[in-house]
Amino acid sequence: MTTFTNVRGVKYGEISLVCGPGVATMYNTTSMNNPENPGVPNPNTPDSVPLAAWNKSSQDSLAKDYSVPSVLKNGPRFWVSDTLKLPVGPTLNFSGIYARWFAYPAYPPGISKIFGNPKGAYKQTTIQRDSVIGFNAGTKIFVLVDPNNNPYVMQAGSSQFDTSETIQSLEQPNFASKLHLPSGWQYKAITITKPLTIQAIDGKATVTTDYLANTYDSCTSPSTAACSYNPLTGQ
Structure with missing residues (x-):
């Protein structure tokens, strides 16, 4: 378990490797991608999802890279809470965007229509x-x-x-x-x-x-x- 403080306003993105209904693993960029050393966590990183790097890859290209049926890119986003406490795991490099494991979210079927689609609001x-x-x-x-x-x-x-x-x-x-x-x-x-x-x-x-x-x-x-x-x- 890791506690993050002073995250209010911090920009981040999420990348989920989706292997099927209820089977996914999600990676989050919070504290990563600081220009000085993008692959090393730095809690003082206000923007962990630089647009040039984030836009470099598509969901389809990442799915091909990681040999999974689909990928869900969720971002750019920003935290509105002050603190977070959650488990953090290994880091992956998604075509220049570094992100750490945060969850096995067990998304329901049709998750792409729920997140990132106004019809699912x-x-x-x-x-x-x-x-x-x-x-x-x-x-x-x-x-x-x-x-x-x-x-x-x-x-x-x-x-x-x-x-x-x-x-x-x-x-x-x-x-x-x-x-x-x-x-x-x-x-x-x-x-x-x-x-x-x-x-x-x-x-x-x-x-x-x-x-x-x-x-x-x-x-x-x-x-x-x-x-x-x-x-x-x-x-």
Whole structure:
């Protein structure tokens, strides 16, 4: 298990080697690709997914390189939490992008239509991972609220569809208008007054995405214990 601190705003990408439904291995660039020594982890790397290197390869070319049926490239993205705790494993070089193993996510069938495709937005997906995501007191968090008043807290933003998206843009009053929210859904920016943690329960996390591929963790599924408290009520 590795703890990452001061990750808020850090840019990263994920590359998953997908061998079939429920069988995948995911690599993440966080702390890698510092210009001084790209293959060595450096926690002070604000952009671990330089675009020139990231765009050098396609999903199809990487699938051929690693002899797997398919590859899912997810990025560029940026963390909106303050801390992360999760297992970290070996490093691979994906055509010039270094990334370390972070998870066996056990993606459901059709994962490419859930992540990175607006048609898959606002649907619950349970993925396998071991993680604890932390937000400091005084931090602004970004929350989707479904029609049943269940909160989903954003753990990472995306610049895949809106290349101008930043943490600052998430706070803008008009940001919700970009999300094509379904009837009954809401988007809120909330300043928390005490630390908030979100953890995978029994190695599983329930997530959803919005229209711009920002990703959120559920506070109520698979258990209300996923969040240390309900960010809508403070309880």
